Amino acid sequence: MSVIRKEIQVKLQEIFVDLFDDDGIVISNDTTAKDIDEWDSLMHITLMVTVEREFGIKFRAEEIGQLKCVGELIDLIVERKG
Amino acid sequence: MNTTIISKVRDSQSGPSNEDHSAYIKWLKNKIKKGELEGAFHDICEFVNPRMDYSLQFKVARLIASIDLYRLGLKPIKIALVSTSSIEHFTDILKLWMAVAGYQATIYASKFDTVFQTILDAGSDLYKFEPDYVWIFCSYRDYSLDISPGDSDELITKEIQRVINKYKALWQVLRKNSSSFIIHNNADIPINTCFGNLDGAESWGRINCLRRINVELSSNMVDGATIFDVDSLSNLVGKSNWFDPRFWYHSKHAFSMDAYGVVASKASWVIKAAEGRSKKCIVLDLDNTIWGGVIGDDGVEGISLGASPSGEAYVDFQRFIRELKNRGIILAVCSKNDEEIAKQPFIDHPNMCLRLDDIAVFVANWNNKADNIKEIASSLNIGLDSLVFVDDNPVEREQVRANLPMVAVPELPDDPAGYIAAIADCGYFESVSFTSEDKIRNTMYRQNVERKELQNEFSDLSSFLQSLSMISKAGEITLEVLPRVSQLINKSNQFHLTTTRYSESDIQSMLSSNEYVGRFFTLQDKFGDNGLISVIILKRENKETLIVDTWVMSCRVLSRSMEKFIHREVVGIAKMMGVMRLVGRYIPSPKNKLVSGLYKELGFSLIDDVDGVTTWEFDVKSIINNDSIFINYA
Numbered sequence: 027m028s029v030i031r032k033e034i035q036v037k038l039q040e041i042f043v044d045l046f047d048d049d050g051i052v053i054s055n056d057t058t059a060k061d062i063d064e065w066d067s068l069m070h071i072t073l074m075v076t077v078e079r080e081f082g083i084k085f086r087a088e089e090i091g092q093l094k095c096v097g098e099l100i101d102l103i104v105e106r107k108g
Numbered sequence: 109m110n111t112t113i114i115s116k117v118r119d120s121q122s123g124p125s126n127e128d129h130s131a132y133i134k135w136l137k138n139k140i141k142k143g144e145l146e147g148a149f150h151d152i153c154e155f156v157n158p159r160m161d162y163s164l165q166f167k168v169a170r171l172i173a174s175i176d177l178y179r180l181g182l183k184p185i186k187i188a189l190v191s192t193s194s195i196e197h198f199t200d201i202l203k204l205w206m207a208v209a210g211y212q213a214t215i216y217a218s219k220f221d222t223v224f225q226t227i228l229d230a231g232s233d234l235y236k237f238e239p240d241y242v243w244i245f246c247s248y249r250d251y252s253l254d255i256s257p258g259d260s261d262e263l264i265t266k267e268i269q270r271v272i273n274k275y276k277a278l279w280q281v282l283r284k285n286s287s288s289f290i291i292h293n294n295a296d297i298p299i300n301t302c303f304g305n306l307d308g309a310e311s312w313g314r315i316n317c318l319r320r321i322n323v324e325l326s327s328n329m330v331d332g333a334t335i336f337d338v339d340s341l342s343n344l345v346g347k348s349n350w351f352d353p354r355f356w357y358h359s360k361h362a363f364s365m366d367a368y369g370v371v372a373s374k375a376s377w378v379i380k381a382a383e384g385r386s387k388k389c390i391v392l393d394l395d396n397t398i399w400g401g402v403i404g405d406d407g408v409e410g411i412s413l414g415a416s417p418s419g420e421a422y423v424d425f426q427r428f429i430r431e432l433k434n435r436g437i438i439l440a441v442c443s444k445n446d447e448e449i450a451k452q453p454f455i456d457h458p459n460m461c462l463r464l465d466d467i468a469v470f471v472a473n474w475n476n477k478a479d480n481i482k483e484i485a486s487s488l489n490i491g492l493d494s495l496v497f498v499d500d501n502p503v504e505r506e507q508v509r510a511n512l513p514m515v516a517v518p519e520l521p522d523d524p525a526g527y528i529a530a531i532a533d534c535g536y537f538e539s540v541s542f543t544s545e546d547k548i549r550n551t552m553y554r555q556n557v558e559r560k561e562l563q564n565e566f567s568d569l570s571s572f573l574q575s576l577s578m579i580s581k582a583g584e585i586t587l588e589v590l591p592r593v594s595q596l597i598n599k600s601n602q603f604h605l606t607t608t609r610y611s612e613s614d615i616q617s618m619l620s621s622n623e624y625v626g627r628f629f630t631l632q633d634k635f636g637d638n639g640l641i642s643v644i645i646l647k648r649e650n651k652e653t654l655i656v657d658t659w660v661m662s663c664r665v666l667s668r669s670m671e672k673f674i675h676r677e678v679v680g681i682a683k684m685m686g687v688m689r690l691v692g693r694y695i696p697s698p699k700n701k702l703v704s705g706l707y708k709e710l711g712f713s714l715i716d717d718v719d720g721v722t723t724w725e726f727d728v729k730s731i732i733n734n735d736s737i738f739i740n741y742a
Contacts, residue, residue, distance in 0.1 A: 068196050075365055076163040087354040
């Protein structure tokens with residue numbers, strides 16, 4: 027994994043723990059909404075708003091609801107950050 | 109609760125600095141886990157700010173949700189949101205701000221975009237929920253107008269009226285089916301319109317048409333309802349931050365989630381106002397608060413007031429305070445000064461906006477301010493929790509906060525140019541109505557203080573009361589007095605036997621039935637007119653019995669034999685109706701201890717006592733002692 031992706035994952039790890047209020051969460055590229063109980067459609071929006079703020083990026087309307095796993099989220103952040 | 113301070117660094121004993129949000133929230137979470145609910149709740153109220161981003165407020169809202177607010181004594185309140193957009197994320201934030209305002213909110217959210225169906229269906233879950241407040245949460249998208257460029261004024265007016273009528277009908281149905289207070293969003297006027305500037309310049313322009321919608325919504329509002337001015341909030345946040353079309357396209361969020369705190373906190377203040385819990389009085393320090401410099405050292409010529417940038421700011425701040433007075437807020441002064449010196453600028457300084465007769469109570473001495481503030485509250489006969497104390501000196505602020513936690517003490521910035529914003533941002537003086545009594549309230553309270561001074565000159569109460577030459581008018585409750593009657597019933601806490609709350613339409617429908625009789629009372633004396641100060645609503649229970657359903661009186665006129673005067677009037681009504689007995693009930697609330705013994709004093713006898721709810725009876729044939737009534741009929 028590239029250094030940049032690693033850094034993003036570390037930051038996301040913190041965001042997930044804070045937001046889902048669960049110290050036991052460990053995310054990987056394959057983590058999906060199914061793996062985290064609290065990750066429903068409402069929390070997904072909260073997550074996306076939080077990621078936008080923390081990374082200083084904006085998603086396209088289309089992308090907000092499309093992500094399948096944490097790996098794809100990292101892809102998107104890498105792309106947006108340029 | 110002060111909401112303007114963005115962050116305050118705390119000392120090491122009380123946990124991490126609240127500037128590190130993540131660590132601070134963890135620390136609060138732990139505090140709650142340990143059961144320190146009251147402390148945690150207090151810290152949250154100090155920490156949270158309407159402008160914080162959504163993610164952070166979401167986390168704070170979750171902390172609040174984990175606290176048993178009922179145990180903290182917060183008042184339960186039911187709010188129904190009927191919305192044309194997604195509302196789930198917003199309700200969490202609303203609960204948070206309602207808690208900060210002192211309420212434990214239960215929220216009902218209608219299904220997405222079913223405003224009309226929900227309200228029109230008398231059997232809908234909305235009505236089963238029995239809300240105290242119904243918030244029609246619409247946005248500019250709901251005010252779609254069929255207006256083309258170049259349309260005539262006549263056509264435009266007709267089209268605007270069509271849309272307004274649609275909502276008017278909705279409010280009327282809601283009124284009919286529920287006694288809840290209605291809150292209705294106006295249009296958050298968008299910025300990206302296709303004619304650009306012309307949309308705000310031509311009468312057919314989209315921006316101008318929505319402006320007219322907003323004006324018309326206000327002027328068509330029914331009673332027991334208020335417009336929620338979302339448009340101003342979108343201006344405050346900034347339109348380009350307010351609108352985030354991505355989240356409308358994705359999940360039908362009407363505006364940016366980062367604006368939720370601003371909207372929810374404002375709503376909490378409006379609801380608090382509708383509950384009669386807004387602040388009533390502002391207590392002002394003098395030196396470096398309403399003028400620059402120290403009057404005792406600098407003298408009238410030396411203080412800064414006008415004629416310099418900060419001097420201008422002080423003048424403007426005084427103007428703001430005077431406007432508050434003109435809308436019904438009582439003004440008091442609490443200053444560490446010699447009284448005569450402190451009063452000099454009010455008399456001699458050409459740039460003073462405030463004059464001595466604007467101030468209901470003027471306290472200038474060298475005692476500690478907390479004691480003086482207690483004195484001020486008691487001489488005005490209002491609760492300490494209805495005071496706001498404004499002082500530039502942080503030491504004085506802390507002293508008052510520590511000794512009188514119920515008094516609101518806003519932080520003031522160093523620069524007087526920021527004073528107005530510091531007070532205005534706190535929402536202390538929100539209101540949902542304005543009556544003629546509001547206009548002259550300050551004068552009435554000042555006269556009351558003068559009366560008290562006169563009282564001190566008399567050795568016995570009856571000769572004092574006699575000297576006041578009081579007259580009262582008792583009248584039936586007509587449409588003209590209805591707003592004031594409803595305001596009195598809904599805002600009074602202390603002299604309110606049953607703490608019943610009735611909207612204008614409730615009162616109208618009660619009085620239109622044969623069962624109920626209502627009277628209002630005014631009181632005038634040689635110092636001035638107190639206006640409409642008491643309302644009584646009587647219910648005919650059966651042939652023999654007349655029940656005092658509601659009795660409220662302004663505390664301004666306590667101990668003036670007014671209650672005896674009203675009692676005699678009620679007995680007269682009872683005799684005319686041919687009933688044998690009057691029955692009164694006292695239902696204790698946290699604030700109405702004052703009248704727990706009223707019926708006893710008036711010669712009623714106790715017939716029932718269930719958990720402090722006492723019921724009293726009065727035989728209408730009993731003799732009433734006229735000698736202790738010092739009021740004549742007008």
